[in-house]
Amino acid sequence: MKSSIVIADDHPLMLKGMMNYLSSLGYNIVGSATDGSTAYNLIVKLKPKIAILDIRMPHKTGLEIAQDCKLNALDTKIILITFDKREDVYKKAKEHNIYGYILKEFAVEEIETCIENVICDRPYFSKELVPNLEKTYTNTDYTSLNKLTKTEIKILKQIANNKTSIEIADDLNVSPRTVDKHRSNIVNKLKLHGIHNGLFIWASQNKDIF
Structure with missing residues (x-):
């Protein structure tokens, strides 16, 4: 069921x-x-x-x-x-x-x-x-991507492909808590605070650029 x-x-x-x-x-x-x-x-x-x-x-x-x-x-x-x-x-x-x-x-x-x-x-x-309705995410200052580490870029790509933190953790051989910490850092660097699912939506809308 x-x-x-x-x-x-x-x-x-x-x-x-x-x-x-x-x-x-x-x-x-x-x-x-x-x-x-x-x-x-x-x-x-x-x-x-x-x-x-x-x-x-x-x-x-x-x-x-x-x-x-x-x-x-x-x-x-x-x-x-x-x-x-x-x-x-x-x-x-x-x-x-x-x-x-x-x-x-x-x-x-x-x-x-x-x-x-x-x-x-x-x-x-x-x-x-x-x-x-998501135009605000397509007008991002893309220079912010330069602040991301290689690991954060990898995680961002997986988020864009609808991967959960647990799935990403398995792929990267790290703990889900570590992935969540990286996600938090990405949100801070891309200034996506305060909007539920903002990171997922931003990644989905902009996945062609990273």
């Missing part, structure tokens, strides 16, 4: 369709809800690996649920599904440690890929969104 999932959407047809689709792929749907408060209570009670949430629901929005999960140190990883392409909403999602952000019109095409990335601790944002 694959990872446990809670799904919430205030549109019954969307909710039922997503549940049936993911169940057919072997995922363990442990709970569902049509409003945000019920969804959050299910997350607290059932502690699923992943929660797939409509961004706009009665009582609590998907963003508010994500914020509450972060404040209460809940381990459930949040994937938001939305029609909203606004940059301010997208940035708020990233601030609340959202692991996935998918547009509803591409949900069926992208949800399985998104889930599999999230299970491996890799963030996934809809390919239709990132090119338009």
